[in-house]
Amino acid sequence: MDTQEKTFPSANAAARPSRRQLLQTGAAGLAVLAAPALVRAQSTPKIRIGFWPVAAGLPFFAAVDKGYFKEAGLDVEPLKFAGAQQVMEAMLSGRSDGSANGTGSANLAIGEIAQPGLFKIFCTNPSNAKFVLDEFIVAKDSSFKVMADLKGKRVASGPGIQNVTLAKTMLERAGATGATVSELPIGQHVAALVAGQVDACYTLEPTGTVGRMNGTTRVLEAGVVAKYILGDPMAPWHGGAASLTTEFIKKNPEATKKFIAAYARGVELVRSQPDDARQYMKGYTAIEGALTAEVPLASYMLYNEFKPSDVAYFQKFYDLFTDKGIFEKKVLVDGLLYKG
Numbered sequence: 345m346d347t348q349e350k351t352f353p354s355a356n357a358a359a360r361p362s363r364r365q366l367l368q369t370g371a372a373g374l375a376v377l378a379a380p381a382l383v384r385a386q387s388t389p390k391i392r393i394g395f396w397p398v399a400a401g402l403p404f405f406a407a408v409d410k411g412y413f414k415e416a417g418l419d420v421e422p423l424k425f426a427g428a429q430q431v432m433e434a435m436l437s438g439r440s441d442g443s444a445n446g447t448g449s450a451n452l453a454i455g456e457i458a459q460p461g462l463f464k465i466f467c468t469n470p471s472n473a474k475f476v477l478d479e480f481i482v483a484k485d486s487s488f489k490v491m492a493d494l495k496g497k498r499v500a501s502g503p504g505i506q507n508v509t510l511a512k513t514m515l516e517r518a519g520a521t522g523a524t525v526s527e528l529p530i531g532q533h534v535a536a537l538v539a540g541q542v543d544a545c546y547t548l549e550p551t552g553t554v555g556r557m558n559g560t561t562r563v564l565e566a567g568v569v570a571k572y573i574l575g576d577p578m579a580p581w582h583g584g585a586a587s588l589t590t591e592f593i594k595k596n597p598e599a600t601k602k603f604i605a606a607y608a609r610g611v612e613l614v615r616s617q618p619d620d621a622r623q624y625m626k627g628y629t630a631i632e633g634a635l636t637a638e639v640p641l642a643s644y645m646l647y648n649e650f651k652p653s654d655v656a657y658f659q660k661f662y663d664l665f666t667d668k669g670i671f672e673k674k675v676l677v678d679g680l681l682y683k684g
Contacts, residue, residue, distance in 0.1 A: 388599055391592070392440045394423045394431035397629040398530070399549045400446035400469040400477055400584045400642045406624040407610030416602040422628070426529065427503040428452075428584075435463060435589055442588040445469040445644065449585045449658075450506035450665050453675045463587040464682040466604050466647045467611060468658070470580030473567030475643040478510075478583065479552045480564040482544045483537045491518035491565055497543035500528035500536055506583070509670055511546035514572040531630060537561050550631045550639040557635060573664055574657055580645070582658040588682070604682070611644045647682045655681075 391413075395401045404422070407413055413420040423440055425431045428448035432455040434440035443452065445467060455462050471477035480499075482488045494515060501511035508525055515523045525546075528536060533545040534555040544564065545551070555561025565571075569581040586607065593600045614621045618641055625631040631639055645654065658677045665671045 388417055388419060389596060390419045390421055391442070391599065391603055392421045392423055392434075393442050393444055394425050394434050394440040394447065395444035395628065396425050396427055396431060396446060398446040398477075398584075399625060399629060399631065399639050400471075401444045401628060402621060402625060402641065403467070403607060403610035403614050403644060404444035404586065405610075405628045406613050406621050407607055409624045409627075410610070410613065412606040412609045413603070416606040418599060418602055418606065420603070424628070428506065429454075429504040435587075438591075440589075441592040443586060445586045445642075446584045447586070448504060448506035449582055450509070450662070450670070451504055452585060452587060453662060453665070453671060453680075454505065456675060456680065457672060461590050463589050463680070464593060465585045465587045465680050466682040467586040467607065468582040468645050469584045469642040470582050470645055470654075471567065471642045472570040472579060472581060473577040476552075476566045476640040477549050477642045478546070478569050478581070479549070479566040480514075480544055480546050480568060481533065481537065481552050481555055481561045482564045483540075484555075484560055484562050486543070488544065488564055491515070491568075492520055494518075494520035494523050494544050494564075496520075496522040497524075498541075499523050499525050499544045499546060500533060500542045501525050501546040502530045502533075502548060503527045505670055506665075507546065509665060509668055510569055510573065513664065513668070514546070514568050517572045534558070534561055549642075550625075550629065550635060553635060553639045554630070557638060569661075574660055579657050580643070580654055582645070582654070582661060584642075593682075608646055611646060614641060614644065648684060650681065 395404060408420060408422055428451040431443050431447045432451045436455050436459055501507045508527060511525045530547050530551050533547045533551050536542045538560050552563045567577055569583060570579045571577040574581060588600060622636045625636060655677055662675050662677055666674050
C-alpha cells in the first residue's frame with residue numbers, strides 16, 4: 345500500500361505572514377510614508393486676502409500673477425470687495441485672513457476697536473503730492489479753480505467712513521464750508537460728474553487718470569490728505585495697508601513669514617521695475633490698455649522700514665478719527681505694526 349506523506353507546517357512556515365497580513369502591513373507602511381506629505385499639505389493653508397480695485401493694491405496683484413506666492417509654496421486666494429469696509433468685515437468674521445494694500449487704514453482700525461488684536465500691518469502705501477493716490481476731481485469745463493470754490497457744492501466721496509470723514513474734513517479746512525458729501529462707488533465718480541449729478545468728487549486713482557484720458561474731468565488738487573490732514577503736502581499719508589489677522593499669524597508662523605517675503609517681492613518689483621509691474625493691474629482694477637502706463641503709482645513702506653517720523657504721521661492720521669468721534673477710543677499705530 346502506498347503510504348501518503350503527511351506534511352506539517354514547519355516553524356519557519358508558521359512565522360510567515362498570510363497574504364492578508366502582508367496587505368495590511370503594506371498599507372500601514374504606505375500610510376507612514378504618506379504622513380509627511382499630509383503634514384506638509386496641512387501646514388500650508390489657503391491664505392484668503394481681501395482687496396478692492398484701486399491702483400494701490402499693485403504689489404499684491406503682481407505677487408499673485410508673477411507666481412511669487414506659488415514659488416514660496418503658498419496657496420493664496422484673492423477676494424475682491426466693493427470697499428475697504430467690506431474687506432475689514434470679512435477679516436472680523438473669519439472669512440478673510442488679511443488685506444492687500446489699498447485697504448483703508450482707518451477701516452482696519454475700526455475692526456481693531458471692535459475686536460482688539462484683530463490684525464497686524466506689514467506694509468502700507470503712503471501717498472502725498474508726489475506719490476499720488478488721493479485727489480479731488482471736477483468736470484473738465486467747470487469753473488472751479490481751487491478747493492475753496494467748492495463751498496456749498498455737492499461732493500461725492502468713495503464709500504466708507506474713512507473716505508467720508510476725510511472728504512468732509514478737507515473741505516472744511518480748505519474753506520469749502522457748507523459742501524454736502526455723499527458716498528458713491530469710485531467707479532461711478534467720472535460718470536456722476538459728466539451727468540452733472542455732483543460738482544466734485546474726492547476720489548482715488550485711477551479715477552482721475554480715467555477722466556483725464558477720456559477728456560471729461562480734471563484734477564482740482566492731488567495729494568490732499570497730506571496737505572489738509574497732515575499739514576505737509578509731502579508728508580506720508582498711510583491711508584492704505586496690507587495686513588494679516590493675528591489669528592492667522594499665530595496659527596501659521598512659517599506661512600506668515602513666507603507670505604510677507606513673497607509680498608515684499610511684489611513691492612520690490614513695483615519699486616525697481618514700475619513699467620513691468622503696471623500690467624498686473626489688469627483683471628484686478630478697471631485699469632488696462634493705454635491707461636496702464638498713465639496711472640500714478642503709490643509708494644510702499646514695509647514694516648521694517650518705518651522710522652519714528654512715519655509712525656508719528658500715521659498716528660496723526662488716526663488721531664483725526666478719534667477727535668471726530670469715529671474711533672470710540674485712541675488707536676495706537678505702533679501696536680498694530682507687525683514686528684517680524
